[in-house]
Amino acid sequence: MLPEKKQILVVDDEANLRRVLAAQLSRDGYEVHTAEDGEAGLAFLKEHHIDLVLTDLRMPKVDGMDLLRASLRDDPSRPVVMITAYGTVDNAVEALKTGAFDYITKPADQDEVRMVVKKALRTRDLERADATRDTRDLSTLATRPELTRFGIIGESQAIQDLYAILERVADTPTTVLIAGESGTGKELVARALHDNSSRRERPFIKVNCAAIPKDLMESELFGYERGAFTGAVGSKPGRFELASGGTLFLDEIGEIPNEMQVKLLRVLQESEFERVGGIKTIRVDVRLVAATNRDLKREIAAGTFREDLFYRLNVVPITLPALRERKSDIPHLAAHFIAKFNARLKKNVEGIEGETLERLTSYEWPGNIRELENVIERAVLFADGARLRVEDLPEDVRIGRPQAAVSAALSPAGAAQDAGSQGNGPDSGSGAAAGGSPDKRGTEGLKEQVKAAMSKLERDLIERALQQTGGNVTHAARLLKISRKGLQLKMKELNLRERDPD
DSSP: OOOOOOEEEEEOSOHHHHHHHHHHHHHTTOEEEEESSHHHHHHHHHHSOOSEEEEESSOSSSOHHHHHHHHHHHOTTSOEEEEEOGGGHHHHHHHHHHTOOEEEESSOOHHHHHHHHHHHHHHHHHHHHHOOOOGGGOOOOSSOGGGEETTEEOOSHHHHHHHHHHHHHTTSOOOEEEEOOTTSOHHHHHHHHHHTSTTTTSOEEEEEGGGSOGGGHHHHHHEEOTTSSTTOOSOEEOHHHHTTTSEEEEESGGGSOHHHHHHHHHHHHHSEEEOBTOOSEEEOOOEEEEEESSOHHHHHHHTSSOHHHHHHHTTEEEEOOOGGGOGGGHHHHHHHHHHHHHHHHTOOOOEEOHHHHHHHHHSOOTTHHHHHHHHHHHHHHHOOSSEEOGGGSOHHHHTTOOHHHHHHHHSHHHHHHHHHHHOOSHHHHHHHHHTOOOOHHHHHHHHHHHHHHHHHHHHHHHHHHHHHTTTOHHHHHHHHTSOHHHHHHHHHHTTOOOSSOO
């Protein structure tokens, strides 16, 4: 497989701090790049795939706030962590409201840096697996305009019912609980509720509860005072304070531990709380939207979720349908994604062949809209013609078999079962029955075949990416979502030359 190291960009005008952070993060297993100021950071982001930005707030030429805004425009899901001196904490809080993931005060504590970076990257991975798309990333759809309302695409009855609910509850302070499988668009609905309310100019703060360690949940939501625990070198507001006047979106609400559920219930009922280690009661005006892919009633029966909290959250329930339950929307979603990736990848795909559309609509989509988006991105990237063909789709979609089923069939247990059922001669059957060890020569042969197949796949992907970018290694690395250095190493390993130096 191609390298999977997370790419981190450290931007700071203090050379010593850059070196210290780069050394620490490199030891933690990340690939780290540095820039001496915001201007250099912006230039680097334009040419490289970066998973997380760690930037100073005050810098010459381009400051951290401008870098934050530019990063959000380029990739709204990329976390940006601010580094700030104690005297500029107010500015850091403003950065959080603008969209920064978190902030770290100087001098940077190694454990705090490690924890914040790990949490930010984990949050991004979880959101990529669960979200559909960001409303700020929508492009004009080449279909009838009535198919898009509230930034949501569809004509199925389930989506029409969703439109009706959003019209009635968007501009109210009422708490909403969104349920649905991963990838059905829960965050998109939460944003629609915020963007179509009178709170639209106030903060929209999202928290992925599954990404926060249980022992940090309270300080994350309610903040803490200086000295509340080891490492608390200053006071820090929680997500409820940051969202005051706006909307707080608690994703994966079912992951909140039992002891925290009591405190959350109090905030919902009283609109007040105390920071960790504090005695002052803080009042907030927050509209809460929660989401889950769990059956909370089953969690209540199991004793892992409080019944009183469930009823306090479930004032207006919204259940999102799986994509397999709204297949009439697939052509419209596919058209939207084609337009989106035409613009992003500088392609000119005009549509989808009839047989290809049939494969898309007959597939069960276990990953829902996120899986469809990823399939269309890949198909547009590697399409050679004006219309997407069946050959442009991944194998599991072509054959109509979800990848999970393919993986199960290829797992050691599945392979053993297949071998046992097929029977490659009396020796293999009697050996299995007697509990003997398998022939290692067969295993080694399989490993060699897998290795050869992976090398061929990597070569094909790299060659096609280079072809799409006219041989530009930097742009090919961005398409493949690896670093330029990582791509060059892989090309050297596969004996692929750089055709055009860039």
